Amino acid sequence: MIRQKTLKAVVKATGVGLHGGKRVEMSLRPAAPDTGIVFRRVDIDPPVEMPADPYAVVDTRMCSGLQNGTAKIGTVEHVMSALAGLGVDNCYVDVDAPEIPILDGSASPFVYLLQSVGLELQDAPKRFLRVKKMVEYVEGDKFVRLHPHDGFKLSFAIHFNHPAIDGTATSVTIDFARQSYTRDVARARTFGFVQDLEVLIGMGLAQGGSLENAIVLDEYRVLNHDGLRYEDEFVKHKVLDAIGDLYLCGHPLLAHYEANKAGHALNNQILRVLLEDREAWEIVTFEDEAQAPESLRGQIRSQLAFA
Structure with missing residues (x-):
């Protein structure tokens, strides 16, 4: 049986x-089976919970930002991506500010x-959300689609008309039957443009951004002295974000995600389109290796290390 996972202890x-741009203290805590990922604003009395939804x-x-009443938590996508990538089903994410720390x-x-x-x-079966028929969300020349797939695969294309980005691969497919989240996706950083900074700050955004926590570009080049971590880091970060955004559905997906020029808004919309079409998905569990997609069989074998 593919079983649910949580943390062994608290980590901060x-x-x-x-x-x-504010200082944030974050704690990741174990949670009981079927809890899911739950964000908590612990600086509010009493603490306010915001389950992934x-x-x-x-x-x-x-x-991607969550809200419950007047309480908000922003920038949840990177920690959600890591939790999805490592197969964590149940976790409390406690923060003392309205945003997850950006770290690097x-x-x-x-x-x-x-x-x-x-x-x-x-001691509970891991529950997957399996896409049964194609659904899509289109906005002009941008689109996101979810296709039935026996595993989890993401295909992404970006278009920025910028020499430093155009000089890298602007499309990528990550298939977790063959590739590793930690090796192939996790290190891709967010990126932004110097010429947009004044506008973003005026909107109350990017006030904590720096060369330490983002790839920064002027009109022609990457300004970070250490360059890129992957040759296709820009598009891979979009994949990283999509993994986190999609995990807000509450379950790991069995699907092929396909996107062109998409972002957090379209990722959220495709989840709503999917969930509102009850014939397009089902919840499944796997009792033995023979039932599971190839990309999941390694999870069953790896569980021996936890025994």
Whole structure:
């Protein structure tokens, strides 16, 4: 049986919020089976909980943000991506500010935190959301589609008309039957443009951004002295974001995600389109290896290490 996972113990980190620029203390805590991923604003008395839920997403300007009443938590996509990439089903994410810390702008620090504390199996079957028919959301020349697929695969294309970006691969397909989240996706950083900074700050965004937590570009080149981590880091970061945004549905997907020029808003919309078509999906579990897609069979074998 493919079983649910949580953390073995509490792990903490401190950083700044990318958009608010404020210091944030974050704790990742174990949670019981079937809890899901639950964000908590612990600086509010009593603490306010915001479970991962596409219908709780209220702000998609440069991030995915959740809201419950007047309480908000922004920039949840990178930690959600890491939790999805490592197969964590149940976790409390406590923060004392209205944003998750940006750390280095990728999911790699969150992966490190989770690996450093360790994961444990729980006595409950892991529940997957399997896409049964194609659904799509189109907005002009932008689109997102979810296709039936026996595993989890993402195909993404970006178009920025910028020499530094156009000089890299602008499309990528990541198939987790053959590729590794930690090796091939997690280290890709968010990116932004110097010429947009004044406008973003005026909107209350990017106030904590720096060369330490983002790839920064002027009109012609990357300004970071250490260059890129992947030859296709720009498009891979879009894949990283999509993994986190899609995990807000509450379950790992069995699907092929296909996107062109998409972002957080379209990722949220495709989840709503999917969930509102009850014939387009089902919840499945896997009792033995023979039932599971090839990309999941390694999860069954790896569970022996937790026994």
